Amino acid sequence: MELQLSRVDYAVVGVTNKNCLRLLPASTPKDQSKVAIADSEGILQVFSVKKNDIQLHFKTLPGPPIISLKVAGAAGTPNDKIFTATGNEVKGYTKKGKLFLVFDSGMTENINSMYVLGNELFLCGRHIYNHYRDCKDVGSYLCGDTIVDVIAFYMTKSKRLTSLIACESRMIRVLEHARLIASLEIESSPTVLHIYHSDDDDVKTVLFGTVDGQIGILNIETLQGFQRWLISNEKNSSPIVCMDSYDMSGNGQKNLILGRQDGNVEIYYVNVQDEMDSTSLIFLENCNESIMGMQCGIVAAPGYDEILIVTYSGRILGLTTQVTDANFDGSTGNYIFSSDTSTRINNLKGEIENLKMKLNKEREKYQESTMNSFMELSAISLIPINSTFILDKNNASYTLILEVPTAIDNILIECNCKINLLDVEKNTAVISYSKISHSKALTYILATYRCQINTNRIELKIQTTEGHKGVLQAYISPVLQPKCSRLLQFDIKALSLHYRVTEYSDLNRPFSELKLKGSFSLAEMHNWISQCLPEVPEKPDFSNDTTLFFQSSILNTVLVCIYKKGDAEFKSDNLMTLNILKEVLSVEATKKKIKLEFNLNINDECINHVIKIIEPRLLRHKEFLRNRELLEALNELEIVEEENVKYLSDKYKSILDKKSELNEHFKTYPDYLERLYESVINLHINYSKLKGLNQSKQKVDLLKMYLDNYSYEGILNLFLNGSETKEE
Incomplete structure (x- = not known):
């Protein structure tokens, strides 16, 4: 890496929410800044670092969780006023801790995100956007999608006040005076917005981060939308x-500094103006916890730049340009301590002993309270857990991330539908499976992860199978007394491997159509579709026909949903997708006692189309398998010395050269060939169902034979010409 930074740990606060760390500007450019930090216990505190010691300037009493923290100031003044959002209330503090503002927004939803620009205040709940000027309501906007972030700025040319809201449904909306002027579609769900100021303060570039780890640029001045990644x-x-x-x-x-959910802090060299200038990573550090807040400035020592970071559990640390190991003697490998350093170490040891004594006293007090004769219950508060369940489009599997403020003892995974648990390189937990009788039990899989000591974050990979709908349950048991567990539930949709796209460009695909008519409302059809597909907006478009586009992460096939009250149309180039959708909609309509009229138009060209999509992937993976078998044979022969390698043919030399590529491929796609086989077999089963044809085990065995010894003509003939008589 081109940049060298040293890590410094400062303090630990309570569990933090996103955007709850800010720096207060110093009086001079190279002077130290004060740090404002808020946590989920409702405590706001401001501190500074003087001679490596924390100096606390003020600290508020506990209260409801603080969701957002911003610093701002009136036009022409420093941004030294602190604003916090709690519930639907905003409070303002001076840098000395004086409370000067308590503002009840009157919002019907709790505040999820906030932005302050001079005397302009922007508050967003899940669906409501409100704009206030001098604490007076000047406009609001009701959004059908879930709002995740908001920013505001003055346009460079027109100087008009413009705000942007990032929405979960792959949309960033532009508003002026609380009126929607543009909806900018992007390829992935946004998580955060950022205004990148170049050296010329008049030039502003809006960047956005996504759930799949990308950073994009928006063209806001011309409202052209997404510019590039x-x-x-x-x-x-x-x-x-x-x-x-x-x-x-x-x-x-x-530079651009990123904080990721996996704990990575990354610094990039970027040029947002020139597309030809490539982006390069110049620093990488992992903090082992999710990064919840981050800002750059001067904190620990005058003149030394630093990245101040707060993690999910409330750990505050810095990555500084100051050399922190100046007392390290490279010749002897020992540290040379000054008298000040030795005094600080002794003071820290004394503080640790005092904390241990207090902890033992509290434990004794707790034990005495449980032994008395009064009917008292022993209980702990609800354990906060930071969790995400996201589809990884690259390998068509879900990533489940669980993070707890304290150490995790074990995690029990239970699911009532077909899933597979994959190995994760970062995961050091020991997994054990329980035997289940699938014929009698409603549980398909039951597995326990026993975590290593001091593990508070775990990442799991879960492989789902389309056509199987259920609920994944995770029981998280932390290392706490008394013993307790927290249950989290995650829905697995019937078409779980599909993801939402804004549109599709390939108009030459052959499509089969499924049309529905019935006495259902628009809201009911929208709810049924959300039971089957992920990333469906919470509310449909009531003004026009609602149109949604989805793409399969494993086959890249497309699904188009067009629906309104009493009428729905679904188009796909994959018949298996339409059959799964048909079955789910039938079940949901039966629950509501609504009669549906189905009209299915099957295009046999879809079979040829899907097989042609699978063919190159199937052949490529078969080649990888053959090369891996040859590589294992070469490894057994221990042909590693250069003297022996030169006698090998070019084919075997190339296999040895591709060793890392082969290992990485099978680490990313552990059972990809089986999934492709399963896709073809399921396509044949669903095609037979839709055609009303008999399905026999002999046909499936014959299809597997054609896949093992790949024969395109044999597979296609089995689909189109190998059908038996229709069922009576």
Whole structure:
């Protein structure tokens, strides 16, 4: 890496929410800044670092969780006023801790995100956007999607006040005076918005981070929407939680600093103006916890730039340009301590002993209270858990991330539908499976992860199968007394491997159509579709026909949903998708006692189309399998010395050269060939169902034979010409 930074740990606060860490500006550019931090216990505190010691300036009493923290100031004044959002209330503090504002927004939803610009205040709940000026309501906007972030700025040319809201349904909306002026579609769900200021303060670029780890650029001045990807997710698909722009390398050009959910802090060299100038990673550090807040400035020592970070559990740390191991003697490998350093170490040891004594007293007090004769219950508060369940489009599997403020003892995974648990390189937990009689039990899989000591974050990979709908349950048991567990539930949709797209460009695909008519309402059909597909907006479009586009992450086939009250049309180039959708809609309509009229138009060209999609992947993976078998044979012969390698043919030499590529491929796609086989077999089963044809085990065995010894003509003939008589 081109940049070297040293880690410094400062303090620990309570569990934090996103965007709850900010720096207060210093009086001079190279002076130290104060740190404002808020946590889920409702405590706001401001501190600074003087001679490596924490100096607390003020601290509020506990209260409801603080959701957002911003610093701002009136036009022409420093941004030294602190604003916190709790529930539907906003409070303002001076840098000395004086409460000067308590504002009840009157919102019917709790505040999820906030932005302050001078005397302009922007508050967003899940669906409501409100704009206030001098604490007076000047406009609101009701959004059908879930709002995840909001920013505001003055346009460079028109100087008009413009705000942007990022929505879960792959949309960023532009508003002026609380009126929607543009909806910008992007390819992935956004998580955070950021205004990148170049050296010329008049030039502003809006960046956004996504759930799959990408950074994109928006063209706001001309409202052309998505411009390009600045950072792709080729190496890390972990969601972007926060970002900042600051000159950390000291060359006069701002770098882009990212904080990810997997704990990575990354610094990039970027050029947002020139597309030809490539982005490069110049620093990487992992903090082992989700990054919840981050800002760059001068904190620990005057003149030394630093990235101040707060993690999910409330750990505050810094990555500083100051050399922290100046007392390290490289010749002897020992540290040379000054008298001040030795005094600080002794003071820290004394503080640790005092904390141990207090902890033992509290434990004794608790034990005495449980032994008395009064009918008292022993209970603990609800354990906060940071969890995400996201589809990884690259390998068509779900990533389940669970993070707890304390150490995790074990996690029990239970699911009532067909899933597979995959190995994760970062996961050091020991997994054990329980035997289940699938004929009698409603549970398909029951597995326990026993975590290593001091593990508070775990990442699981879960492989689902389309056509199987159910609920994944995770019982998280932390290392706490008394023993307790927290249950989290995640829905697995029938078409779980599909993801939402804004549109599809390939108009030459052959489509089969499924049309429905019935006495259902628009809201009912929208709810039924959400039971079958992920990433469906919470509310449909009541003004026009609602149109949604989906794409399969394993086959890249497309599904188009067009529906309104009493009428729905579904088009796909994959007949298996239409059959699964038909079955789910039939079940949901039966629950409501609504009669549906189905009209299915099967295009046999879809069979040829899907087989042609699978064919190159199937052949490529078979080649990888053959090469891996040859590689294992070469490894058994221990042909590693250069003297022996030169006698090998070019074919075997190339296999040895591709060793890392082969290992990485099978690590990413552990059972990809079986999934492709399963896709073809399920397509044949669903095609036979839709055609009303008999399905026999002999046909499936014959199809497997054609797949093992790949024969395109044999597979196609089995689909189109190998059908038996229709069922009576």
